[in-house]
Amino acid sequence: MxxxxxxxxxxxxxxxxxxxxxxxxxxxxxxxxxxxxxxxxxxxxxxxxxxxxxxMGKGAKSKLVAGLLGIFLGWLGIHKFYLGYTVPGIIVLLISIIGGLPTIGGSILVMWIFGLIEGIIYLTKSDEDFDELYVQNKKQWF
Ligand SMILES: [Zn+2]
Ligand SMILES: [Zn+2]
Structure with missing residues (x-):
């Protein structure tokens, strides 16, 4: 072949x-x-x-799934957990939940916008770029 x-x-x-x-x-x-x-x-x-x-190799992650998770559930850091980035995921989750009370949900809004931007970045990458950047090189932020 x-x-x-x-x-x-x-x-x-x-x-x-x-x-x-x-x-x-x-x-x-x-x-x-x-x-x-x-x-x-x-x-x-x-x-x-x-x-x-x-x-796309073993354990390949779907760009579409990661992007949609970022857009809809980004404030929970779900897209980061999906990509196997546990620590950044926990950071996002903690900022949203612990910061949510004193800021009256302000931190959730910030983290949601942040997840939205990351989700959109994921979706604009080609499948190869996404696989290389986020699955193989583990680029954790943006
Ligand atoms: Zn042919
Ligand atoms: Zn070759």
Whole structure:
């Protein structure tokens, strides 16, 4: 098969492409069957007609889920827990809950706007950028 990231011919079911070092099915630039160039959101290869495979690796997180959680439940830090960022999640939760009383909900509003912004940032990233930044490199804030 061909590496979907760089288009190099790699052994069938290879875990890592020897040419670019990525998982061969993590890319979206080439067809895994014939090596023809493909577009980002293409589902079927226009040259050979096979369904394009893609795997985002084990434990991949959904950009959409993280983004929506940030937008709707960001003040609870749920999107951070979802991405496995326990400490930042707890910080957001504590600021909302403990700060909520003395500020009459003001801190919840601030944290909600904060979650909303983060959620929107997540949704504007491409799937690759999201995976690289937030799943692999664990960028915890914004
Ligand atoms: Zn490659
Ligand atoms: Zn093809």
């Amino acid at each position: 061909f590496c979907r990231n760089c288009g190099k011919d790699v052994p069938e079911n290879a875990e890592v492409c020897v040419n670019c070092g990525m998982k061969p099915l993590m890319g979206k630039k080439f067809c895994q069957n014939c090596g023809a160039e493909t577009k980002e959101n293409q589902e079927v290869c226009t040259k050979c007609g096979v369904k394009l495979k893609s795997s």
